[in-house]
Amino acid sequence: MTDSKLNRRQILSVGVLVGSTVALDGAHARSISGEVPWQPAQADAPTIVTPGPLQFFSPAEKDFIDAAISRLIPKDDLGPGAKEADVTVFLDRQMAGPYGKGAHWYMQGPWKKGEKTQGYQSRLSPAEMYRAAIKAIDAHCKEKFAGKPFAQLDQGQQDQLLHGLEKGEIELKGADGKTFFKLLLQNTVEGFFSDPIHGGNRDMVGWKLIGFPGARYDYRPYVKMHGKKLNLPPVGIKGRPDWTPS
Amino acid sequence: MPKKLPPVDVVMVGFGWTAAILGQELTDAGLKVLALERGGWRDTSTDFAVSFVQDELRYYYRRELFEEPARETLTFRNNPSETALPMRHLGSFLPATGVGGAGIHWNGQTWRFLPSDFLARSHNEQRYGPLPADMTVQDWGVTYEELEPYYDKFEYLCGISGKAGNLQGKIQPGGNPFEGPRARDYPNPPLDMVYGPTLFEAAAKETGHHPFPCPAANMSRPYTNPLGVQLAPCSYCGFCEKFGCGNYSKSSAQTTILPVLMRKKNFELRTESEVLRVLHDPRARRATGVAYIDTQGEEYEQPAEMVIMCAYATHNPHLLMLSAIGTQYDARTGQGTLGKNYAYQIVSGVDVFFDDKILNPFVGAGALGIGIDNYNGDNFDHSGLGFIGGGYIACWDTNGRPIGFHPTPKGTPKWGSEWKKAVAKNYLTTATISTHGSVMSHRNNYLDLDPTYRDIHGRPLMRMTFDYTDNEHKMSDYLTDRAAEIGKAMKPREIHAKKRKGHYDIVPYQTTHNTGGTIMGADPKTSVVNRYLQHWDVDNLFVMGACVFPQNAGYNPTGTVGALTYWAAEAIKTKYLKNPGPLVQA
Numbered sequence: 156m157t158d159s160k161l162n163r164r165q166i167l168s169v170g171v172l173v174g175s176t177v178a179l180d181g182a183h184a185r186s187i188s189g190e191v192p193w194q195p196a197q198a199d200a201p202t203i204v205t206p207g208p209l210q211f212f213s214p215a216e217k218d219f220i221d222a223a224i225s226r227l228i229p230k231d232d233l234g235p236g237a238k239e240a241d242v243t244v245f246l247d248r249q250m251a252g253p254y255g256k257g258a259h260w261y262m263q264g265p266w267k268k269g270e271k272t273q274g275y276q277s278r279l280s281p282a283e284m285y286r287a288a289i290k291a292i293d294a295h296c297k298e299k300f301a302g303k304p305f306a307q308l309d310q311g312q313q314d315q316l317l318h319g320l321e322k323g324e325i326e327l328k329g330a331d332g333k334t335f336f337k338l339l340l341q342n343t344v345e346g347f348f349s350d351p352i353h354g355g356n357r358d359m360v361g362w363k364l365i366g367f368p369g370a371r372y373d374y375r376p377y378v379k380m381h382g383k384k385l386n387l388p389p390v391g392i393k394g395r396p397d398w399t400p401s
Numbered sequence: 402m403p404k405k406l407p408p409v410d411v412v413m414v415g416f417g418w419t420a421a422i423l424g425q426e427l428t429d430a431g432l433k434v435l436a437l438e439r440g441g442w443r444d445t446s447t448d449f450a451v452s453f454v455q456d457e458l459r460y461y462y463r464r465e466l467f468e469e470p471a472r473e474t475l476t477f478r479n480n481p482s483e484t485a486l487p488m489r490h491l492g493s494f495l496p497a498t499g500v501g502g503a504g505i506h507w508n509g510q511t512w513r514f515l516p517s518d519f520l521a522r523s524h525n526e527q528r529y530g531p532l533p534a535d536m537t538v539q540d541w542g543v544t545y546e547e548l549e550p551y552y553d554k555f556e557y558l559c560g561i562s563g564k565a566g567n568l569q570g571k572i573q574p575g576g577n578p579f580e581g582p583r584a585r586d587y588p589n590p591p592l593d594m595v596y597g598p599t600l601f602e603a604a605a606k607e608t609g610h611h612p613f614p615c616p617a618a619n620m621s622r623p624y625t626n627p628l629g630v631q632l633a634p635c636s637y638c639g640f641c642e643k644f645g646c647g648n649y650s651k652s653s654a655q656t657t658i659l660p661v662l663m664r665k666k667n668f669e670l671r672t673e674s675e676v677l678r679v680l681h682d683p684r685a686r687r688a689t690g691v692a693y694i695d696t697q698g699e700e701y702e703q704p705a706e707m708v709i710m711c712a713y714a715t716h717n718p719h720l721l722m723l724s725a726i727g728t729q730y731d732a733r734t735g736q737g738t739l740g741k742n743y744a745y746q747i748v749s750g751v752d753v754f755f756d757d758k759i760l761n762p763f764v765g766a767g768a769l770g771i772g773i774d775n776y777n778g779d780n781f782d783h784s785g786l787g788f789i790g791g792g793y794i795a796c797w798d799t800n801g802r803p804i805g806f807h808p809t810p811k812g813t814p815k816w817g818s819e820w821k822k823a824v825a826k827n828y829l830t831t832a833t834i835s836t837h838g839s840v841m842s843h844r845n846n847y848l849d850l851d852p853t854y855r856d857i858h859g860r861p862l863m864r865m866t867f868d869y870t871d872n873e874h875k876m877s878d879y880l881t882d883r884a885a886e887i888g889k890a891m892k893p894r895e896i897h898a899k900k901r902k903g904h905y906d907i908v909p910y911q912t913t914h915n916t917g918g919t920i921m922g923a924d925p926k927t928s929v930v931n932r933y934l935q936h937w938d939v940d941n942l943f944v945m946g947a948c949v950f951p952q953n954a955g956y957n958p959t960g961t962v963g964a965l966t967y968w969a970a971e972a973i974k975t976k977y978l979k980n981p982g983p984l985v986q987a
Contacts, residue, residue, distance in 0.1 A: 183697035185442065188669040191660060192442055199448045201459055227816040233825055254463055261470040261489045265853065269486045272479055272906040276486055314817070321815070340816055348803040349458035364821070365828035367763055367803045370455035372648075373636040374764040381596035384759045384829070392453050 204354035210251040218306040245346030245355030255282030288335035291327035362389040403700035409435040412705035415712035417502020419945035421654035426970035439675035440499030449645030461643040468498040476851040479868040494913040496713040508642040508767030509618030512956035515778040516545035535844040539951040542923040542932035555963030559652035560624035563587035563616035577613045579774040597760045597832035598771040601796030604890035610773040617768030618652035639800035641767025679724040688942045714948040718918030719863040742842035742917040744953040751834040752897040762801030770797035788875040792838030792955030836880035839955040916950040931985040933972035
């Protein structure tokens with residue numbers, strides 16, 4: 156009974172590579188049949204940001220970023236802000252990497268402004284957008300505030316300028332201030348709340364601020380603890396700061 | 402010259418949920434089946450390991466598991482008078498690339514559509530009179546009763562956690578009393594419930610509704626499915642949607658089918674193989690195979706007796722357009738079927754802020770929540786409301802991932818010390834009620850080829866023309882008002898009801914529930930595939946996925962996609978293989 160079925164399968168499988176994971180004859184594709192492919196010690200591990208000098212921002216750009224993100228998420232009574240959380244390093248590594256280059260974005264023309272509902276339509280990648288906008292904002296500030304770039308303005312002036320960008324009220328030369336502001340705010344929040352392996356959220360200050368316990372694997376003991384504050388110390392993908400002997 | 406390869410019985414385009422199901426069913430029937438997947442091989446232990454998968458930035462905000470618009474995207478406009486522009490980065494929806502497809506990064510919210518959803522035109526017209534002329538809503542050509550055994554099969558494959566509300570016509574306390582009758586209960590009991598949804602449950606009851614635990618493809622206990630594949634209990638880590646599950650706790654092709662299917666000798670998967678078009682005879686009456694390309698740009702011709710489209714819902718219609726199979730829909734004349742009735746979902750939310758209730762939102766799971774179905778489909782009288790359709794209202798606790806989840810009350814600035822204070826104050830003590838509404842099809846919502854923009858292979862991008870109509874806005878506002886009433890009954894400090902205003906916007910994430918474009922139906926003049934998902938013009942071509950929905954119901958689509966796939970597989974096995982040809986006479 157089963158033999159005939161088996162024979163039919165055997166006949167059908169002629170030409171199929173059995174129990175193997177190899178490229179087709181000369182092809183740059185992979186054929187998998189007769190097995191679940193498995194390679195020991197192979198995992199799609201993350202890229203971990205390492206400390207060190209800035210890779211993308213110039214000194215002037217760094218000053219702008221430090222100042223701007225200190226207004227977006229300030230150091231205050233509640234604790235460190237974005238600058239203290241190393242969000243500048245986060246942004247620098249992001250801009251130097253595939254995200255900054257818009258590597259995964261569709262960046263072919265023609266280019267049109269479009270409707271708001273059609274989304275990002277700038278021909279600048281995120282990194283190009285940062286570069287162009289920071290330059291334009293500093294030029295705008297120098298013109299308006301007796302030669303001072305953004306970083307040298309007082310906090311009230313900085314806030315006023317950021318509000319102006321947010322609302323699209325400031326005309327910049329060579330960049331769209333509103334689009335840049337939106338990107339900068341989004342990326343700053345990302346740097347403040349993402350896993351520290353990406354360079355920001357230093358000492359997990361973003362997570363501690365709100366009570367997020369981080370990249371934890373198993374919450375089953377806590378599901379039914381309704382209304383109870385858990386006070387779990389945050390854990391990241393690389394562990395906890397106090398787990399690493401100094 | 403493309404290299405011509407030895408023929409196979411069946412070639413499947415794409416290798417996600419639908420291809421895994423069909424691969425399993427059709428190899429069981431003795432066929433030699435080949436799946437072509439444009440992305441790479443992925444598996445739990447190597448690609449979604451718990452030691453690194455809980456990375457909100459990498460997987461969601463840097464889109465690690467999703468398709469790259471640089472390689473393929475679509476153009477978008479709200480209406481035919483605008484110029485469509487490319488979706489330059491992902492936003493509103495997140496199609497995948499790679500083995501397992503979008504079934505890797507879903508939440509696991511696994512619903513059945515209502516019996517009346519499958520009769521959206523005839524049922525509504527019978528009860529409320531003729532529908533507006535531009536509302537191109539159609540019956541599906543298949544009924545809930547016919548699909549019930551296949552919903553059951555998919556739910557048992559997945560190990561869905563839930564509570565039956567209607568067992569063979571008998572209403573069950575604690576389940577969803579509005580659901581269609583089911584032959585048996587879910588394979589697993591509901592997940593344990595966290596605090597926020599239980600507050601919603603009490604308030605929903607108090608306001609006269611019928612709350613129930615939402616059906617979840619997150620395991621409430623260890624489970625061995627009918628194929629012998631094991632899943633592990635969910636650990637409520639709160640990294641489901643946009644992530645692969647490292648814990649074998651979320652149903653996907655990898656966790657339910659592939660360990661069995663991949664070992665079969667009459668099945669082959671080729672990864673890094675992107676199908677460019679379906680090949681056919683000069684009259685486009687018979688598919689002869691597919692053309693595909695590898696990572697070095699080498700082209701191949703793969704002959705096959707049957708071609709089955711198993712790519713994402715936006716890609717199947719696009720590939721048929723590029724293959725010149727079927728007649729393109731024309732919004733001006735209403736003629737043609739390919740690209741017709743593109744639809745989506747309309748969603749809104751109500752944030753519920755407490756002062757004194759610690760909700761611990763990070764203890765979550767993708768389909769962990771309490772819902773009500775009182776306002777879905779035609780579960781309520783629409784007389785005088787000015788719309789048809791509806792949606793569920795649910796208090797989910799999917800996650801507390803802080804880049805995406807840091808709710809602040811209405812009027813809070815978006816940055817600065819005030820913002821920071823509000824985020825710190827509300828993170829642990831805010832619940833969210835979601836509404837999840839249907840989208841009825843409309844004459845001006847459709848898909849066709851873009852005249853200007855091209856993908857990396859030089860093929861025209863698909864153009865999406867879509868906006869919400871008055872029907873959807875009225876319906877969504879109605880749902881949001883009901884959600885706000887329940888939110889107030891939870892006795893919070895304040896609520897913030899966020900109605901879905903204005904045009905459809907391609908930027909903010911809403912849902913990966915794109916539907917239509919190759920719709921199913923009873924008449925070849927108004928649908929692309931028949932009730933068995935067989936192409937009306939090309940009988941050895943079948944089309945899977947939510948692209949066959951004639952309009953979208955108020956539920957997440959995967960349950961119905963799974964049921965339709967099993968239903969089509971059964972028709973292929975029991976009818977088509979015995980007598981290849983049209984399964985329905987036009």
